[in-house]
Amino acid sequence: MNWIFLIAFIGILGALAAAGFFMLKRPQSKEDAPKTMARALAWRVGISVALFLMILLAWSQGWIEPRGVPLGR
Template sequence: MKIVVVLFLAFIVFSLFQGMYYLAKDGGERDKTRVVRALTWRIGLSLVLFALLLLGYATGLLQPTGLR
């Protein structure tokens, strides 16, 4: 389960940088669909990751650890 969380985080960061790249590359063009699509993927992946974390906690697959 922890590997899945790390993979989701990696894809979220990749999508964020992809959106930043498209924003810089497409600069002054009116059509920003690639930027919007990349950021939409990031938001969707973030929501799925949050749901997976809640599900993992509810089922006991992920245990919270306190900072000592």
């Protein structure tokens, strides 16, 4: 289960990096750059929502359990 979360997190960071790359790259045409950047950001949002729903599903099925924050006493 941890591997799925790790892969989704890497996908989120990859989509964010792609959006940053498209933002900084010199566009071939004026309309091309905003579309590609928006598409990369839309993928990031979609992957983030899917990851959140996967975490809720895993929690509801009992595959993962919340552990809380250790107090360190």
